[in-house]
Amino acid sequence: MSGLKNGILVAALLALGACTGNPWDDAAGVGGPGAAGLGAGSALDPQSPAYFQQEVGDRVLFAVDQSSLSEAAKSTLVGQARWLTANPDFIVTIQGHADEQGTREYNLALGARRANAAREFLISQGIAGSRLKVVSFGKERPVEICSNEACYAQNRRAVTVLAGGLTG
Amino acid sequence: MRTYLASLAIGAALVGAAFMATAQTAAAQDGPLRIEITDGVIEPLPYAVPDFVAETPAAAxxxxxxxxxxxxxLSGTGxxxxxxxxxxxxxxxxxxxPISFPDWKAINAQALITGGLSVNGxxxxxxxxxxDVFAxxxxxxxxxxxxxxxxWRRMAHKVADVIYSRITGESGYFDSRVVFVSESGPKNDRRKRLAIMDYDGANVQYLTNSAAIVLAPRFSPTGDRVLYTSYESGVPQIYVLDVGSVQRRVLSxxxxxxxxxxxxxPDGRTVVYSQAQGGNTDIYTLNIETGQRQRLTSAPSIETAPSFSPDGRQIVFESDRSGAPQLYVMAATGGEARRISFGSGRYGTxxxxxxxxxxxxxxxNKGRFHIGVMRLDGSEERLLTASFLDEGPTxxxxxxxxxxxxETRGENGRALLYSVDISGRNLKPVRTPDGASDPAWSPLQK
Known part of the structure; x- marks a missing residue:
């Protein structure tokens, strides 16, 4: 997917962002940490949700039909745990997602597995379970909408969505 | 074209005593007009249904x-x-x-349907x-x-159900409804709301707004209530909605x-469903009158998509305990499950x-989705459809x-409803005003 297309998608998502009731939900970080190249090492407040999304990385990706965490995913989650430790006012909801290759019911269950895998890892890093809610969206909320592996890989994800700490 | 019924008793028993007397009389020299729809190849039966006679001026x-x-x-059945x-x-x-049968024989109408309609207020x-024209x-x-x-549309469907039943020996399905999820908006922000319509797509009525994602509605055995899943509270929960009053309440x-x-x-009181806890999805039942709950599975694998047998004694469900999703049958009270799907690929819903x-x-299987049927022992698997994404049969x-x-592939992918005969014939779209998914067919209306 080209950078231009990504940019359009981000804009589209931002425009639609209000729907979930969570203004930063999925709107940024489409490319993951460092991928966007927009203002990396920028003036973002390290305690801001935007910093969490763009610099720490708010999501981890999964292989087809899997809920085990890759080394890259663990590394991202270590960063998330560090940030959450430093910002104890935030609670989070971890959203588990699946690509469209699967039935609705199975994908809901698979998304729950993925969200829980991220949650368990954050707990192992010292984050209190009471701060970590989970929800699965199955295949209901893809972030990329093409029907090939390039998009599917981005859709098989667990996204750590911040709540509290700031009004939105 | 004209198929004679080998065993008259089967057909007659299904359509009631009034018909039986007539059928037996006629059977002496000539079997009743009959479509044997279990046969492999069907030549559609030619029939005529001239405009009904308006017996009052307002009925025209x-x-x-x-x-x-x-x-x-009738024609929609194929x-x-x-x-x-x-x-x-x-x-x-x-x-x-009196009917002038030679005129209908001349155009090879095997069946003729006539009617008279009166409207008063x-x-x-x-x-x-x-x-039966030729008899x-x-x-x-x-x-x-x-x-x-x-x-009036329901009355028309009832007439068609009677005719269908008299010719096929099976009950009809035209006086029925479908509850489904109406879909609009782009693929990454689908707006979903519950809707209900006649089986043929007429009389669409919306049951929820699109503020929260709703999924997979299912009728009660009497068709008066609908179970569904909604993200109204932020996480998916099960709701029951009264179709008449459109009042809903959360069950989970x-x-x-x-x-x-x-x-x-089938008892209309017990609900079987899936619950995910600690990342593990299992199957439970809930008595919606007493609130009593029972956990039926407790494996670390995914157990979901449960469906009762018509006698209420068994449940078929989907589990990936063997590594990939397959179909299993267990007692309605839980316990050991028997795997029934053994073909290649993944089986669900x-x-x-x-x-x-x-x-x-x-x-x-191999990047394609199919709707299929099999017997309860897993034999005689038959795939009825194939596409980029077919799912959720009812x-x-x-x-x-x-x-x-x-659902079609790609950025502009869209979900629509289709129907297909269990023989694999007569695949066709079902008319809906917008995108649509997750259909559930009602029982025949009373």
Whole structure:
């Protein structure tokens, strides 16, 4: 997917962002940490949700039909745990997602597995379970909408969505 | 074309005593007109349904429209082929006048349906008869239905159900409804709301707004209530909605715990569903009157998409305990499960047929999706469809037709409803005003 297309998608998502009731939900970080190249090492407040999304990385990706965490995913989650430790006012909801290759019911269950895998890892890093809610969206909320592996890989994800700490 | 019934008793028992007397008389020299729809190849049976006779001045328009709905029902099955009015020789101007059978034989109409309609105020009465043209006799006895004018489509469906049943020996499915998820908006922000319509796509009515994602509605055994999953509270929870009052209430009340994939048991009180806790999805039942809950599975694998047998004694469900999703059957109280799917690929969303003899399912194999059916021992697997994404079968009340969701690929991918006969014939889209998914077919209405 080209950078231009990504940019359009981000804009589209931002425009639609209000729907979930969570203004930063999925709107940024489409490319993951460092991928966007927009203002990396920028003036973002390290305690801001935007910093969490763009610099720490708010999501981890999964292989087809899997809920085990890759080394890259663990590394991202270590960063998330560090940030959450430093910002104890935030609670989070971890959203588990699946690509469209699967039935609705199975994908809901698979998304729950993925969200829980991220949650368990954050707990192992010292984050209190009471701060970590989970929800699965199955295949209901893809972030990329093409029907090939390039998009599917981005859709098989667990996204750590911040709540509290700031009004939105 | 003309198939004679080998065993008269089977057909007659299904259509009632009134018909039996007629059928037995006629059977002496000539079997009743009959489509044997279990046969492999079907030549659609040619029939005519001339405009019903308007017996009061106000009935003129409805008389014509009613015959059109009946024709759409019958021809829509793929089992019947209408001979158009332009090819007809005789005119039916008087419902009670004798039929000129030679005129209908001449155009090879095997069956003829006539009707008379009267409208008085908002009351409408339809009288109708079916004829076996070549035997020159009635198919059963004439019947009459009365109702209000706004229910005229249902009356037409009831007429078609009677005709269908008299010719096929099976109950019909036209006087039924479908609850589904109406979809709009882009793929990454689909707006979903519950809707209900007649089985043929008429009379769409919305049951929820699109503020929260809703999924997979399922009718109660009497068709008066609908179970569904909604993200109204932020996490998926199970709701029950009264179709008449459109009042809803949440059934799964564990805060923050995901519950989904609900279905009624045949008793209309027990709900079987899935719940995800600690990332593990299992199957539970809930008595919605007492609130009593029972956990039926406790494996670390995914157990979901449960569906009761028509006698309420067993549950077919989907589990990936073997590594990939497959179909299993267990007792309604839980316990050991027996795997029934052994073909290549992944199997999901099993639904027990209303006749009890088959399971419809979604199969994913080599990058394609299929709707299929198999027997309860896993034998005689038959794939009925193939596409980029077919899923979520639901049975017509008579177990003859399956409706499902078909989604197209890519950025502009869109979900629509399709139906297919369990023989794999007659695949066709179901008309909906917008995108649509997750259909559930009601029982025949009373």
């Amino acid at each position: 328009e409805l008389a014509r429209e009613m015959s059109r709905v009946i024709a759409a029902d 089992l019947f082929r209408e001979i158009p009015a332009s090819a007809q020789i005789a005119k039916i101007n008087n419902f009670d006048a 908002n009351r409408v009465t339809v009288r109708f008869r079916g004829y 020159e006799r009635e198919l059963g006895t004439g019947l009459q239905f009365s109702g209000t004018t706004d229910g 009340t564990d805060e923050g715990i995901m519950s989904f994939a609900p279905r009624f048991a 099993p639904v027990w047929s209303p006749r009890g003899d088959l399971v419809a399912f979604t199969k994913q 049975w017509s009340p008579n177990g003859r037709v399956i409706m499902f969701t078909r």
